[in-house]
Amino acid sequence: MSPRGWTIALVVLFALALELSPRLGLVDSFSLPPLSNMLVHAWQLLIDPQFWARDLAPSLLAVAMSFAIAAVGGVLIGLVLWRFPLARRVVEPWLATYYAIPTFALFPLLVVLLGVGFVPIVMLATLLAIVAVITSTMDGLDSTPRTILRLAESLRLSPFRRTMKILLPSATVQINVGLRLALSYSLIGVLASEFVLSTSGLGHFISRAYNDFAIADMYGAILLVFLLALIVNSVFGSLLNRRARRVSA
Amino acid sequence: MSTSAPIRNSPHLAGRSWKAPRPLAQMGTLVVLPVIIFIVWAIVATVVDSLVFPHPGQALAGLWLDLQRESYRSSILSTVTLLLIGWALAAVIGTLVGFGLGLSQFWSAVFATPLFALYSIPKVTLYPVFLIFLGIGEESSVAFAFFHGVFPMALLVMAATAAMDKNLLKLADVLVMPWHVKLRKILIPALLPTIVTALRIAFGLTLMGLILAGMFSATSGLGHELVNNIAFVRIDRIAGQVLFIVILAIIPGLTLRWLETRVTLRYQPE
Numbered sequence: 001m002s003p004r005g006w007t008i009a010l011v012v013l014f015a016l017a018l019e020l021s022p023r024l025g026l027v028d029s030f031s032l033p034p035l036s037n038m039l040v041h042a043w044q045l046l047i048d049p050q051f052w053a054r055d056l057a058p059s060l061l062a063v064a065m066s067f068a069i070a071a072v073g074g075v076l077i078g079l080v081l082w083r084f085p086l087a088r089r090v091v092e093p094w095l096a097t098y099y100a101i102p103t104f105a106l107f108p109l110l111v112v113l114l115g116v117g118f119v120p121i122v123m124l125a126t127l128l129a130i131v132a133v134i135t136s137t138m139d140g141l142d143s144t145p146r147t148i149l150r151l152a153e154s155l156r157l158s159p160f161r162r163t164m165k166i167l168l169p170s171a172t173v174q175i176n177v178g179l180r181l182a183l184s185y186s187l188i189g190v191l192a193s194e195f196v197l198s199t200s201g202l203g204h205f206i207s208r209a210y211n212d213f214a215i216a217d218m219y220g221a222i223l224l225v226f227l228l229a230l231i232v233n234s235v236f237g238s239l240l241n242r243r244a245r246r247v248s249a
Numbered sequence: 250m251s252t253s254a255p256i257r258n259s260p261h262l263a264g265r266s267w268k269a270p271r272p273l274a275q276m277g278t279l280v281v282l283p284v285i286i287f288i289v290w291a292i293v294a295t296v297v298d299s300l301v302f303p304h305p306g307q308a309l310a311g312l313w314l315d316l317q318r319e320s321y322r323s324s325i326l327s328t329v330t331l332l333l334i335g336w337a338l339a340a341v342i343g344t345l346v347g348f349g350l351g352l353s354q355f356w357s358a359v360f361a362t363p364l365f366a367l368y369s370i371p372k373v374t375l376y377p378v379f380l381i382f383l384g385i386g387e388e389s390s391v392a393f394a395f396f397h398g399v400f401p402m403a404l405l406v407m408a409a410t411a412a413m414d415k416n417l418l419k420l421a422d423v424l425v426m427p428w429h430v431k432l433r434k435i436l437i438p439a440l441l442p443t444i445v446t447a448l449r450i451a452f453g454l455t456l457m458g459l460i461l462a463g464m465f466s467a468t469s470g471l472g473h474e475l476v477n478n479i480a481f482v483r484i485d486r487i488a489g490q491v492l493f494i495v496i497l498a499i500i501p502g503l504t505l506r507w508l509e510t511r512v513t514l515r516y517q518p519e
Contacts, residue, residue, distance in 0.1 A: 003355055003356075003358035003359045004358075006359040007358075007359050007360075007362055007363060010359065010360075010363065011363070031381045031382060032378075032381075089278055090278055090281045090282050090285075091282055093275075093278070093279050093503070093506070094279075094282050096506050097499060097502040097503055097506055099450065099453045099454075100449060100452055100453040100456070100498050100499070100501065100502030100505065100506075101453070101495055101498040101499060101502060102453070102456050102457040102460045102494060102498055103457075104457055104460060104461060104464075105460055105471075105472075105475060105490075105491050105494040105495065106491060107464075108464075108475045108476060108478070108479050108487050108491070109484075109487055109488060109491050111479060112301060112479060112482055112484055112487060113301055113302060184369045187371055188371040188372075188373065191371040191373055191374055192371065192373040192461055195373050195374060195376070195461075195465065196461065196464045196465055196476070197464075197476070197479070202374075203371075203373070203374060206374050206377065207377070207465070209377075210377035210380070215381070218377055221374075222374050222375065222378070225370070225371060225374045226370050229369060229370040229371060230366060230370070233369055
C-alpha cells in the first residue's frame with residue numbers, strides 16, 4: 001500500500017479508537033465521548049445561528065484582520081529593513097529570537113490597556129504572525145539575482161516600480177512560505193487569546209464549555225477548530241501555490 | 250518555524266569576503282534595539298500619563314516588589330523546572346521519533362502529513378482535554394508544554410534525517426563502524442545543526458504552552474501570576490512580570506541562536 005494509503009489507514013484507525021474506547025468502557029465516556037457524539041454536537045453548533053454570531057464569526061474576523069495586517073505590515077517592514085542594512089543589523093538578531101519569547105505574555109498587558117474584546121486579540125495575533133512575514137520577506141529579497149537588480153538600475157525604475165515589478169515577484173516563493181506560517185500563527189494567536197481571556201469567540205466557547213462541564217459541546221467545538229485550521233491552511237496553501245506558479249511561469 | 254538567511258548572504262556584507270563576527274561588536278548591536286524600545290516606551294508613558302499605561306520605572310519597581318514575595322519566587326522556580334522538563338522530553342522524544350521516521354522514506358511519507366497537521370492546529374484548544382485526563386496541576390502543564398514542543402522537533406529531525414546521504418550509513422556498515430564512532434563521525438555532523446535549530450524552536454513553543462496553561466488554570470507559575478493581577482488592574486505588577494518573562498526567555502533564546510550559528514558553521518560550512 002502506498003504511503004498515502006497508510007496515512008489514511010492511520011487516521012481511520014485513530015477515529016475508530018476514539019469512537020470505540022468510550023463505548024467499550026476503556027475510557028470514561030464523560031471525559032471522552034464517542035467520536036460520533038462529538039460530530040453530532042459539532043454539527044448542531046454549525047447549524048446554530050447564535051453560535052455563528054457570537055462565536056464563529058468573531059473568531060474568523062479576528063483571524064482575517066490580524067492576518068491581513070501581519071501580511072501587509074510584514075512585507076512592508078521586510079522591504080524597509082532589507083533596503084536599510086543598518087536598521088537590519090540592529091533588528092535582525094531579535095527577529096531570529098522573537099519566537100523564543102512568549103509573545104503571549106503581552107496579552108494581559110494589552111487587555112488591561114484596551115479592555116477585553118476584539119482589539120487586544122487582533123493586536124496579539126498580529127504581533128505573533130508579523131515576524132514570520134518579515135523574516136521570510138527578507139529571505140526572499142536576499143535571493144533576488146544581482147543582475148536583475150542592476151537591470152532595474154539601468155532601466156532607472158522608480159522605487160515603487162522596482163518593488164512591485166522586480167523585488168516582490170522574485171521573493172514570492174519565500175513570502176508565500178511566510179504567509180502560510182503567519183496564517184497559522186494568526187489562528188493560534190486568536191484562539192489562544194479567546195481561550196484565556198475573552199467574552200466571545202470560538203476559543204472562549206471551548207473554555208466556557210469546559211468550565212460549565214458541557215463536555216460534549218466542548219469536544220464538538222474542538223473538532224470545529226481542527227476542521228477550521230485544516231481547511232483554512234490547505235485552501236490558503238493551494239491558493240498561494242497557484243499564484244506562485246502564475247508569477248514564476 | 251523561522252529561519253533567516255545565513256549571515257554571509259546578507260547584502261550589507263556583499264562585496265567583502267565573509268569574516269567571523271566579532272563578539273563585542275555583535276553584543277553592541279544587540280543592545281541597540283532594546284535600548285530604543287525602552288526609550289520609546291518611557292517617552293510614550295510620560296506623554297500619555299495615564300493610570301493604566303505603565304512607565305518602565307513603574308514596571309521595574311513592581312517587578313522588584315514581586316521578587317521580594319516568596320510565592321512569586323516559587324512560581325518562577327516551578328515554571329523554570331517545568332519548562333526544562335517539558336523541553337527536555339520534547340527534545341529527546343522528538344529527536345528519537347524524527348530520526349526513526351526519517352531513516353525510512355516510506356514511513357516519513359506516511360507520517361509527514363499528520364505530524365504537520367498536528368503542528369499547525371491551535372493546540373491550545375486541547376488544553377481542557379489535558380485537564381480532564383491529567384487533572385489540574387503540574388502533570389497537565391508539563392504534558393501540554395511537551396505536546397507543543399515535540400511536533401516541530403520531530404518534523405525537523407525527520408526532514409534532516411531524510412536529507413542525510415544514506416550512502417554514508419551504508420559506508421559505516423561496510424567499515425563495520427562501532428555505533429559510537431558512527432554517531433560521532435556521521436550522525437552528529439549531519440544532524441546536529443538541525444537539532445539545535447529545532448531545540449530553539451521547541452523552546453519557544455514549550456514556554457508558550459506552559460504560560461498558556463498557567464494563564465488558564467494553574468495554581469502557581471508565571472502564567473498564573475500574570476492573570477492574577479488582571480482583575481486588580483495592578484498594571485505595574487503586570488508590566489514588571491511581563492518584562493521578567495521576556496528576559497527569562499531571551500537569555501536561552503539568544504544562547505541557542507548563538508549555539509545554532511556556531512554548530513552550523515562547524516558542521517556545515519558551505
